[in-house]
Amino acid sequence: MLLLDLADACRGSGLRVVEVDGWQSRGHGQMSGVRTIVCHHTAGPPTGEVPSLNFIRDRGLAQLVLGRSGTVYVVAAGLCFHAGVVHEPNMGNRWAIGIEAEATGTAPWPMVQYQAYARLCAALAGHYRVAVARVLGHKEVAAPTGRKIDPNFDMVAFRALVADHLEDDMFTPEDRAKLNSLASRADVGFARDQIMTHLGKDPGASPVPPSGREGVEVARRVDVGFALEQILARLDAIEARLPEPGSADDRA
Numbered sequence: 001m002l003l004l005d006l007a008d009a010c011r012g013s014g015l016r017v018v019e020v021d022g023w024q025s026r027g028h029g030q031m032s033g034v035r036t037i038v039c040h041h042t043a044g045p046p047t048g049e050v051p052s053l054n055f056i057r058d059r060g061l062a063q064l065v066l067g068r069s070g071t072v073y074v075v076a077a078g079l080c081f082h083a084g085v086v087h088e089p090n091m092g093n094r095w096a097i098g099i100e101a102e103a104t105g106t107a108p109w110p111m112v113q114y115q116a117y118a119r120l121c122a123a124l125a126g127h128y129r130v131a132v133a134r135v136l137g138h139k140e141v142a143a144p145t146g147r148k149i150d151p152n153f154d155m156v157a158f159r160a161l162v163a164d165h166l167e168d169d170m171f172t173p174e175d176r177a178k179l180n181s182l183a184s185r186a187d188v189g190f191a192r193d194q195i196m197t198h199l200g201k202d203p204g205a206s207p208v209p210p211s212g213r214e215g216v217e218v219a220r221r222v223d224v225g226f227a228l229e230q231i232l233a234r235l236d237a238i239e240a241r242l243p244e245p246g247s248a249d250d251r252a
């Protein structure tokens, strides 16, 4: 398949999108589908909006390039050579959209570009129904481990930001206020039951109504699809801020 809806998918981010001439027919043949989004940095020159664009375009090295201003350049709809040898086929070029963000790999990222990166990944994950857990850095998919270092930011924190953006897209402000209120009571199990109900699932489906950390564990095993995965990413972020049960001194 060619990702002929890629520019539209990118526009779902609200970012400025530039369609580079010929993108619809560019690439090294067909993609098999979209199961992973792989984040890269170009390790390019230290200044300029997208000095690496032509190099990437002419060699078919990524479907998308993210400029320093946060503008998205749509380069190719077909398969691109960006991931190389990976840990599992689903992470490989046939199944992965590659994003090359213009960056040296050493200098700090402009905040506008970093935020845009997360927004772009959220839009792609939403459009192609890719779980946030499948938004991965090249350094995470490349085999053997350690072969690649890009991108040079923490992917766990980055995915949390992606999840935040996805949640923004998924819920009305009213729903979000409700979820935040439930989560602030630190009863993630209860919140999860509300979510299940919201999704039209039977909250009593699990044998024991779970709560707290147990709720998170149970929810992890319950397949209610994409939406719940996004919510769990959010709950994980909340869970990470909760004290251990019976411990009063672990907030440091």
Ligand SMILES: [Zn+2]
Pocket: 039, 040, 041, 082, 138, 148, 150
């Ligand atoms: Zn890379």
